[in-house]
Amino acid sequence: MADEATRRAVAELPLLRTAAGPRDREGWAPRLKEEYRALIQYVENNKRADNDWFRLESNAEGTRWFGKCWYVHELLKYEFGIEFEIPVTYPTTAPEIAIPELDGKTAKMYRGGKICLSDHFKPLWARNVPKFGLAHLMALGLGPWLAVEIPDLVAKGIIQHKEK
Numbered sequence: 001m002a003d004e005a006t007r008r009a010v011a012e013l014p015l016l017r018t019a020a021g022p023r024d025r026e027g028w029a030p031r032l033k034e035e036y037r038a039l040i041q042y043v044e045n046n047k048r049a050d051n052d053w054f055r056l057e058s059n060a061e062g063t064r065w066f067g068k069c070w071y072v073h074e075l076l077k078y079e080f081g082i083e084f085e086i087p088v089t090y091p092t093t094a095p096e097i098a099i100p101e102l103d104g105k106t107a108k109m110y111r112g113g114k115i116c117l118s119d120h121f122k123p124l125w126a127r128n129v130p131k132f133g134l135a136h137l138m139a140l141g142l143g144p145w146l147a148v149e150i151p152d153l154v155a156k157g158i159i160q161h162k163e164k
Contacts (some may be wrong), residue, residue: 010139012045014038020128021090022063031091031130038135049142053083053146054138065095065134069142076161078135078150082142092135094125097108097142105158106149115149117141 011034016034020027039056046052056067063086070079080102085097096114103113110116121141132140153159 006139006144008020009042009045009049009051010136013042013135013139015131016133019091021088021092022061022086023088028062031081034042035062035133035135038133039138042139043137053143056082056134056138069146070100071146073151073154076163078154078161079161082122091130094122094137094141095134100158102149102153105153108145108149115142115145117145120144 009048014034016031016038018027018031018034020031022028024031025040043052043054053071054067054069064083065081065085066081068079069082070077072078080099082097082099084097086095087093095116096110096117097116098113099109103111104110108116121133121137121144122149124140125136128136150159154161
């Protein structure tokens, strides 16, 4: 499962209460406020711990998200664009994060650059609906995926630092 630092980071995140997705016109705005609060808290906690590793923003409706994430490996920063859409069945269904520039470079990825979270993250998400949100997706989904995949891709020579 998650390492101690990840457990601590997730324990500091607020749990969400509103069980609403984009189709719920009255419930989506309060849910979106909770999502932003949790994301802001996560980013602030990461900055305090000198572990700032992503930026996210959304469209006006909060249904399409995009940004950058980065991973430092052997003192080199590897940066990638990320994107995802909120599924219509959210929060029951977790979003699928895509890193388009890594599409086809690892077996732990689906078509379109969507990272594979099915074995470890999706069962955890399912047990925590509606308490988990986008901050949890980043902390327990994308973060651990980057920690495993980026060093492996670098070691295999599949990706290289931009300055090399």
